Amino acid sequence: MKAFLILEDGHVFTGTSIGAKKEVISEIVFNTSMTGYLEVLTDPSYAGQAVCMTYPLIGNYGICYEDTESLRPWPDGYIVRELSRTPSNFRCEDTIQNFLKRFDIPGIAGIDTRALTRILREKGTMNGMITTDENYDLDTIIPRLKAYTTGKVVEKVTCSEKKVLKGSGKKVALLDLGAKNNIAKSLNKRGCEVTIYPASTTAEEILASNPDGIMLSNGPGDPKECTEVIKEIRKLYESDTPIFAICLGHQLMALATGADTHKMKYGHRGGNHPVKDLETGRVYISSQNHGYVVDTDNLDPKVAVPAFINVNDGTNEGLKYTGKNIFTVQFHPEACPGPQDSGYLFDRFIKMMGGEE
Ligand SMILES: NC(=O)CC[C@H](N)C(=O)O
Numbered sequence: 001m002k003a004f005l006i007l008e009d010g011h012v013f014t015g016t017s018i019g020a021k022k023e024v025i026s027e028i029v030f031n032t033s034m035t036g037y038l039e040v041l042t043d044p045s046y047a048g049q050a051v052c053m054t055y056p057l058i059g060n061y062g063i064c065y066e067d068t069e070s071l072r073p074w075p076d077g078y079i080v081r082e083l084s085r086t087p088s089n090f091r092c093e094d095t096i097q098n099f100l101k102r103f104d105i106p107g108i109a110g111i112d113t114r115a116l117t118r119i120l121r122e123k124g125t126m127n128g129m130i131t132t133d134e135n136y137d138l139d140t141i142i143p144r145l146k147a148y149t150t151g152k153v154v155e156k157v158t159c160s161e162k163k164v165l166k167g168s169g170k171k172v173a174l175l176d177l178g179a180k181n182n183i184a185k186s187l188n189k190r191g192c193e194v195t196i197y198p199a200s201t202t203a204e205e206i207l208a209s210n211p212d213g214i215m216l217s218n219g220p221g222d223p224k225e226c227t228e229v230i231k232e233i234r235k236l237y238e239s240d241t242p243i244f245a246i247c248l249g250h251q252l253m254a255l256a257t258g259a260d261t262h263k264m265k266y267g268h269r270g271g272n273h274p275v276k277d278l279e280t281g282r283v284y285i286s287s288q289n290h291g292y293v294v295d296t297d298n299l300d301p302k303v304a305v306p307a308f309i310n311v312n313d314g315t316n317e318g319l320k321y322t323g324k325n326i327f328t329v330q331f332h333p334e335a336c337p338g339p340q341d342s343g344y345l346f347d348r349f350i351k352m353m354g355g356e357e
Pocket residue numbers: 045217218219220221222223246247248249289290291292293
């Protein structure tokens with residue numbers, strides 16, 4: 001069955017329908033990772049977005065549930081050049097087709113994903129529609145696409161109740177804003193006992209459990225939509241508990257302490273983004289998935305100073321909080337997908353909590 005991807009600027013791509021046969025409007029973004037399509041599909045930070053994979057062949061090793069970053073795929077839509085019809089791997093348990101269908105996610109295959117990516121790079125991220133309706137009418141669809149906003153998405157992806165991963169080491173409270181599994185796993189495999197809290201948890205409840213440290217996770221959407229969470233994070237900041245934050249968590253800590261964030265032209269999503277540690281000058285290759293970034297122009301050095309920058313475009317990739325045991329990064333030290341070069345940051349966090357590195 002035919003499917004169409006209609007962009008807000010009037011471009012239309014014609015391909016084949018994959019996944020659910022339904023219409024969806026979403027923000028269209030692209031990811032350049034050459035491996036790890038399953039980790040991308042199950043990363044809750046993609047909620048509210050349709051993702052185009054720039055790697056031309058997707059799905060060739062199928063779905064291996066052990067590798068998922070959450071219990072389901074989260075994008076609103078999935079866009080690929082070629083979807084493998086014969087996944088082959090000894091760990092393969094399902095196909096992308098079934099996985100998308102089961103969770104009612106529509107997609108489109110067989111389009112020129114390079115052309116789509118060039119449009120998004122030149123004009124910036126925009127909204128689009130995936131539909132199987134051949135009689136689509138651009139005059140009515142384009143205004144709908146222009147008017148569409150993603151809104152609050154963290155509440156859709158956070159866990160519904162507290163969960164504990166047992167460990168004999170430092171006690172970490174992880175605020176789940178849409179956390180990828182490998183954040184808790186990275187701490188747990190270093191011995192930490194990790195308590196995962198829903199995003200609506202108050203700072204008082206977290207602090208009452210006397211954690212050795214607090215971890216703020218990644219998550220979807222515009223950080224400025226998280227007004228309630230930002231207030232709680234402000235209290236966590238004032239508590240003097242060691243804090244490590246990743247991606248959305250990093251943006252929310254910045255907003256909670258007086259800095260600003262803005263939307264980037266087309267964001268960073270892929271497995272090869274170079275980030276420079278400003279203290280050592282060393283560059284790490286990082287896994288990334290973000291559309292917003294912290295502004296550092298008016299950063300108050302009494303509150304925080306830049307700790308990492310992106311080598312490609314100079315944007316901020318991390319902050320170190322002055323006089324506090326707090327550091328936050330825009331990239332993904334938990335990898336999955338992508339390079340594990342910055343996994344040492346979990347060891348740094350454990351040291352900050354008074355543990356052995
Ligand atoms: N991976 C994330 O945590 C993404 C953060 C935020 N939703 C952004 O797009 O910038």
